[in-house]
Amino acid sequence: MERYWNAEMECMDRDSLETLQSYRLMRTVRRVYDNVPLYRERMDAAGVKPEDIRSIKDLHKLPFTYKQDLRDTYPYGLFAVPMNQVVRVHASSGTTGKKIVVGYTANDLDMWSECCARALTAAGADNTDFMHVSYGYGLFTGGFGVHGGAEKVGMTVIPVSTGNSKQQINVLKDFGSTFICCTPSYALSLAETMAEMGVTKDDIKLRAGLFGAEPWTEEMRRDIEQKLGIKAMDIYGLTEIMGPGVAFECSEQTGMHINEDHFIPEIIDPDTGEVLPEGAQGELVFTCISKEAFPMLRYRTRDIVTLERGVCSCGRTFVKMKKPAGRSDDMLIIRGVNVFPSQIESVLLSLGNTAPYYQIIVDRVNNNDTFEIQVEISPDMFTDTVGNLEEQTKRIREAVHTTLGIQAKITLVEPKSIPRAEGKSVHVIDRRKLH
Ligand code: ADP
Ligand code: ZN
Numbered sequence: 001m002e003r004y005w006n007a008e009m010e011c012m013d014r015d016s017l018e019t020l021q022s023y024r025l026m027r028t029v030r031r032v033y034d035n036v037p038l039y040r041e042r043m044d045a046a047g048v049k050p051e052d053i054r055s056i057k058d059l060h061k062l063p064f065t066y067k068q069d070l071r072d073t074y075p076y077g078l079f080a081v082p083m084n085q086v087v088r089v090h091a092s093s094g095t096t097g098k099k100i101v102v103g104y105t106a107n108d109l110d111m112w113s114e115c116c117a118r119a120l121t122a123a124g125a126d127n128t129d130f131m132h133v134s135y136g137y138g139l140f141t142g143g144f145g146v147h148g149g150a151e152k153v154g155m156t157v158i159p160v161s162t163g164n165s166k167q168q169i170n171v172l173k174d175f176g177s178t179f180i181c182c183t184p185s186y187a188l189s190l191a192e193t194m195a196e197m198g199v200t201k202d203d204i205k206l207r208a209g210l211f212g213a214e215p216w217t218e219e220m221r222r223d224i225e226q227k228l229g230i231k232a233m234d235i236y237g238l239t240e241i242m243g244p245g246v247a248f249e250c251s252e253q254t255g256m257h258i259n260e261d262h263f264i265p266e267i268i269d270p271d272t273g274e275v276l277p278e279g280a281q282g283e284l285v286f287t288c289i290s291k292e293a294f295p296m297l298r299y300r301t302r303d304i305v306t307l308e309r310g311v312c313s314c315g316r317t318f319v320k321m322k323k324p325a326g327r328s329d330d331m332l333i334i335r336g337v338n339v340f341p342s343q344i345e346s347v348l349l350s351l352g353n354t355a356p357y358y359q360i361i362v363d364r365v366n367n368n369d370t371f372e373i374q375v376e377i378s379p380d381m382f383t384d385t386v387g388n389l390e391e392q393t394k395r396i397r398e399a400v401h402t403t404l405g406i407q408a409k410i411t412l413v414e415p416k417s418i419p420r421a422e423g424k425s426v427h428v429i430d431r432r433k434l435h
Pocket of ligand 2: 252314
């Protein structure tokens with residue numbers, strides 16, 4: 001039976017939702033125009049006045065904002081309220097370049113917790129559950145974000161943060177955690193540590209987890225579900241818009257509902273900026289319509305996704321986004337072919353037999369791109385004969401070629417030789433950038 005944190009919002013009919021969105025959009029646009037120089041200058045330059053925005057149908061008239069805008073106004077230049085109303089700041093973990101800083105008022109924190117409470121409730125959590133948070137606490141939004149949501153739900157929160165995996169397993173066991181939240185790669189790393197310690201999934205009480213902050217595939221989901229004996233749900237967010245909880249999965253597990261009463265999504269062509277029709281794949285753009293301290297207008301996330309508006313069996317009316325294939329700036333162009341690391345993860349996991357640890361190494365030699373995938377073999381393969389390993393290399397090479405249309409050099413490496421991530425994993429080493 002599907003449960004909701006806030007059925008009135010989550011299941012609102014489209015007309016009412018659009019009316020609410022239009023009202024909130026108009027108010028936000030007026031407020032940022034009056035309070036944030038960058039928005040005022042940019043809207044003036046585009047010839048758009050706040051009064052030109054009368055409903056969500058006018059959204060496309062607004063100029064885009066970019067990550068570079070946050071860097072240029074570092075640290076507080078885009079804040080829309082005086083600093084004495086800002087009760088918390090966070091900063092991006094800096095996966096791609098210089099840190100960016102965002103802020104929250106008390107109302108913003110409450111709204112954020114509500115979004116995460118919706119995600120946790122959709123995953124089946126209630127106030128009898130124990131929530132093990134192994135997202136990092138600190139400037140990164142992960143830990144504090146889901147922490148607030150779990151407290152709102154009334155769960156017993158265990159704020160473990162990242163690191164010291166053995167200790168984490170002991171806490172899982174002794175404290176009776178029923179829910180866990182971390183990056184999907186750390187979930188697998190914990191499963192690996194569990195096995196090494198001789199702890200089985202029957203020794204722990206975990207029944208579900210919310211995983212996000214990096215792309216992960218359906219194959220990886222099955223792997224996590226099987227190894228930890230849980231239901232693995234996806235949760236999406238980004239620092240610039242709020243943190244985790246911008247979108248979350250329901251029991252159907254076929255995409256993440258976007259909290260549309262707070263964030264309006266659009267899909268655009270990343271090259272032309274043109275808004276794409278329903279169902280098309282493109283860059284996800286968000287407009288915040290209820291935030292006070294840091295409301296972004298038409299923010300270019302660089303995440304490549306598709307949106308799906310059909311009826312969901314869970315009863316929620318919020319639009320669903322498909323798992324992001326990755327960011328447009330994560331996409332590699334190797335010998336002219338577009339390659340997302342997630343495609344390689346899919347190939348490796350679908351072949352079975354290999355551990356999902358891999359690293360892509362790209363370089364340029366004599367003006368040609370070199371493309372190597374180092375794949376960690378699982379401990380049971382390690383005992384295999386040389387012939388088997390050769391066979392395995394060939395299978396991977398052929399599967400990669402079939403999926404991507406280009407040849408890669410496959411190198412099998414020893415178990416545990418690829419570094420384990422506690423937060424977001426690093427799958428790509430692009431040496432071309434150093435030349
Ligand atoms: P940084 O930009 O430094 O990595 P963030 O934590 O703000 O810091 O990263 C947000 C980004 O992480 C998103 O834009 C998206 O690319 C990725 N991300 C977050 N959640 C998911 C998810 N569930 N699936 C895929 N990618 C995700
Ligand atoms: Zn649903």
